[in-house]
Amino acid sequence: MKQNVYTVAQINSYIKNMFTQDYMLRFVLVKGEVSNCKYHSSGHIYFTLKDAKGVIACVMFAGNRTGLSFKLEEGQMVVVGGTIDVYERDGKYQLYAKQITLDGAGVLYEKFDRMKRKLEEMGMFAPEYKQPIPRYIRTLGVVTAPTGAAVRDIINIATRRNPYIQIILYPAIVQGDQAAASIINGIHALEQLGVDVMIVGRGGGSIEDLWAFNEEAVAQAVFDCQVPVISAVGHETDTTITDFVADLRAPTPSAAAELAVYDFAQLMDRLMAYSNALNHAMQVQIRRQQNRLENKKLRLKYLSPMNQIQQKRTYCMDLEGRLAGLMNSALIQQRHRMALYAEKLKGLSPLEKLSQGYAYVENANHEVINDVNSVKPEDIVQIYVKNGTIQAEVNSVKRFPKPVQDTED
Numbered sequence: 001m002k003q004n005v006y007t008v009a010q011i012n013s014y015i016k017n018m019f020t021q022d023y024m025l026r027f028v029l030v031k032g033e034v035s036n037c038k039y040h041s042s043g044h045i046y047f048t049l050k051d052a053k054g055v056i057a058c059v060m061f062a063g064n065r066t067g068l069s070f071k072l073e074e075g076q077m078v079v080v081g082g083t084i085d086v087y088e089r090d091g092k093y094q095l096y097a098k099q100i101t102l103d104g105a106g107v108l109y110e111k112f113d114r115m116k117r118k119l120e121e122m123g124m125f126a127p128e129y130k131q132p133i134p135r136y137i138r139t140l141g142v143v144t145a146p147t148g149a150a151v152r153d154i155i156n157i158a159t160r161r162n163p164y165i166q167i168i169l170y171p172a173i174v175q176g177d178q179a180a181a182s183i184i185n186g187i188h189a190l191e192q193l194g195v196d197v198m199i200v201g202r203g204g205g206s207i208e209d210l211w212a213f214n215e216e217a218v219a220q221a222v223f224d225c226q227v228p229v230i231s232a233v234g235h236e237t238d239t240t241i242t243d244f245v246a247d248l249r250a251p252t253p254s255a256a257a258e259l260a261v262y263d264f265a266q267l268m269d270r271l272m273a274y275s276n277a278l279n280h281a282m283q284v285q286i287r288r289q290q291n292r293l294e295n296k297k298l299r300l301k302y303l304s305p306m307n308q309i310q311q312k313r314t315y316c317m318d319l320e321g322r323l324a325g326l327m328n329s330a331l332i333q334q335r336h337r338m339a340l341y342a343e344k345l346k347g348l349s350p351l352e353k354l355s356q357g358y359a360y361v362e363n364a365n366h367e368v369i370n371d372v373n374s375v376k377p378e379d380i381v382q383i384y385v386k387n388g389t390i391q392a393e394v395n396s397v398k399r400f401p402k403p404v405q406d407t408e409d
Contacts, residue, residue, distance in 0.1 A: 008091070009088065011091075012086065012088040012089075012091045013088060015086050015091070015093075016085065016086035016088055019084060019085055019086050019093060020085070022084075025083065025084040025085070026083055027081065027082070027083060027098075028081070028082070028083070028084060028095075029079055029080070029081045030049055030056065030079070030080050030081075030082075030095060031051075031077070031078070031079050031080075031103055032049035032050050032051045032056070032077070032078070032080070033049070033050050033051065033075060033076070033077055033078075034047050034048075034049065034072060034073065034074055034075060034076045034077075034078055035047065035048040035049070035050050035055070035074060035075075036048045036074075037072055037073060037074055042062060043061075043062025043065065044059060044060065044061050044062055045059065045060040045065070045068075045072060045097075046058070046059050047059075047060075047072065049078075049080060049095065056094065056095055057092065057093075057094035057095070058080060058082075058094060058095040058096075058097050059094060059095075059096060059097065060082075060096075060097040060098075060100065061096070064097065064098045064099075067081075067097070067098050067099035067100060068099070068100045069101075069109055069112070069113050070102065070109065071237075072100065076102060077102065077103040078100050078101065078102055078103055079100070079101050079102075079103050080095060080097045080099075080100050081097070081098055081099040081100070082095050082096045082097040082098045082099070083095070083096045083098070084096075102207075108207050108208065108211065109207065111214075112207070112214055112241070115214060115216060115219075115241055116241060116244065118216075119216070119219055119241065119244070119245065120244070124219065124220075124223050124244075124245050125244045125245065129223070130247045130248070131228040131229075131247045132228065132247075133197060133228050133230065133247065133248055133259065133260065134196055134197060134228065135262055136262050136267070137165070137196035137197050137260065137261065137262070138164075138165070138166060138196055139165075139166045139167075139168060139193075139194075139195045139196050140158055140165055140166070140167050140168070140195060140196065140197055140198075140199065140260055140261060141168050141170065141190035141193065141195035141197070141198040141199070141227070142154055142167060142168070142169045142170065142198070142199045143170045143172050143183055143186035143187055143190065143198065143199070143200045143201075144169070144172060144174060144199070144200070144201055144202050144253070145171065145172065145173070145174045145202055145203075146169065146171035148202070148203055149203050149253075150201060150202050150203040150232070150253040151169065151253075153252075153253050153254040153257065154167075154199060154232075154253050154254070154256065154257045155167060155169075157254050157257035157258060157261070158257045158260070158261045161257070161258065161261045161262065161263045161264060161265075162261050162262065162263070162264040163264065164264065165261055168190060168193060168195055170185075170186035170189055170190055172185070172186040174202040174212060174213075175202070175205070175209050175212065176212075179212030180212045180215040180217055180218050181217075183200065183212060183213070183218050183221070184217060184218060184221040186200075187200065187221045187222065187225055187229070188221070190227065191225050191226060191227050194227075195227055196227070196228075197227065197228050197229075197230065197260045198225065198227045198228070198229050198230070199229075199230045199232055199250075199253070199256045199257070199260060200213075200222065200229055200230070200231055200232070200233075200242060200246070201213075201230075201231060201232030201233045201234075201242075201250070201253050201256060202232075202233055202234070202253075203234065203253065204234040204235040204238055205234060205238075210233055210234055210238060210240055213231075213233045213240040213241065213242040213243075214240050214241045214242070215241075216241075218241075218242060219241045219242060219245045222242055222245045222246055223245050228247045228248070229246045229247050229248075230246060230247065230248045230249075230250050230256045230259055230260055231243045231245075231246035231248070231249045231250065231256075232249075232250040232251075232252060232253040232255065232256030234252075235251070235252060236251035236252060354384065354385055354386040355386045359383050359384060359385050360383070360384035361381055361382070361383050361384070362381065362382045362384070363375065363379060363380075363381055363382075364379070364380055364381075364382075366382075369381060372397045372398070372399055375394050375397060376394065376397065377394050377395060377396055377397065378393060378394060379393070379394045380392070380393055380394075381393075381394060
């Protein structure tokens with residue numbers, strides 16, 4: 001008889017169907033230790049749940065992250081609620097987590113979540129109700145245990161930042177059944193004393209140790225307090241209801257002291273810087289006004305009647321010098337022109353010609369004789385020479401032959 005042969009996918013699908021039909025595996029609570037925890041970029045969380053005798057692969061999809069109220073880390077003992085199913089591609093079954101609570105503290109975490117949602121719906125976390133923390137304070141109120149690292153850190157850091165700060169400590173019970181009432185009394189007492197800022201907190205611990213700061217009555221007292229409240233409960237990873245209600249949350253008590261108390265040395269440095277800047281600005285203004293005054297003095301001196309008279313006098317002297325120069329230059333030019341004209345007249349003067357051996361001839365009617373046709377024999381003529389006149393009678397007239405002109409062939 002021939003046996004049936006199945007594919008791997010068919011077998012995986014068959015097994016998945018068996019898991020799906022099992023009512024118990026639709027939702028199961030599994031307790032174990034977290035191992036190989038990885039947060040994927042897609043938002044999914046992959047981890048392994050193990051105990052002394054076995055391990056099971058687990059995954060919490062991003063859409064189910066609302067069922068996780070804390071950061072999942074290696075080594076935590078948790079109770080995981082979800083569905084057991086088969087991943088067909090790999091043929092492996094795993095726990096698909098829908099909710100995860102810490103083992104032992106799971107009830108408290110659920111109570112914490114309910115309280116947080118309730119107060120948030122009431123508006124006690126709204127930012128518009130947060131009071132600003134004063135920048136400079138004189139009195140600091142502290143509600144915490146009178147012993148322990150928290151109060152020592154607050155006192156040491158506050159006094160180091162400002163040696164003149166007044167710290168008023170209300171020694172409260174911060175753990176146990178009486179803690180909530182003690183914290184509330186401390187808040188009311190310091191509020192009546194009128195401190196500038198109040199720090200409410202304690203050192204780190206488990207959720208059970210910090211539970212007093214998750215009580216609704218404590219949250220209401222912090223919310224109603226007229227003095228700005230800084231919550232400083234536990235370590236940086238610890239979160240309480242008081243942190244959400246307070247006007248400011250500090251990750252640690254030490255950080256709360258730094259947030260509440262301004263560094264006095266830094267303040268003095270800033271004041272010194274402001275003083276230097278103010279002095280420099282004043283010096284600049286003084287020098288600027290001095291320069292402006294000197295300019296005004298120079299301008300006033302320039303505009304004074306005496307200076308104006310002196311300016312006009314100098315201007316007149318300058319004009320006088322320029323006029324004299326122009327007149328002298330004009331005279332020199334005219335002398336030069338006159339000398340040229342004199343030389344020209346000298347060249348044209350009849351006397352000058354006469355002195356050179358030339359003569360000037362007139363007839364009896366004092367008409368110039370410059371043509372032989374103008375006289376005839378026996379005419380009386382006057383001959384002018386350079387030093388006198390000569391009267392002469394014309395004996396004869398001789399004409400020069402006409403020049404022969406060349407003719408073209």
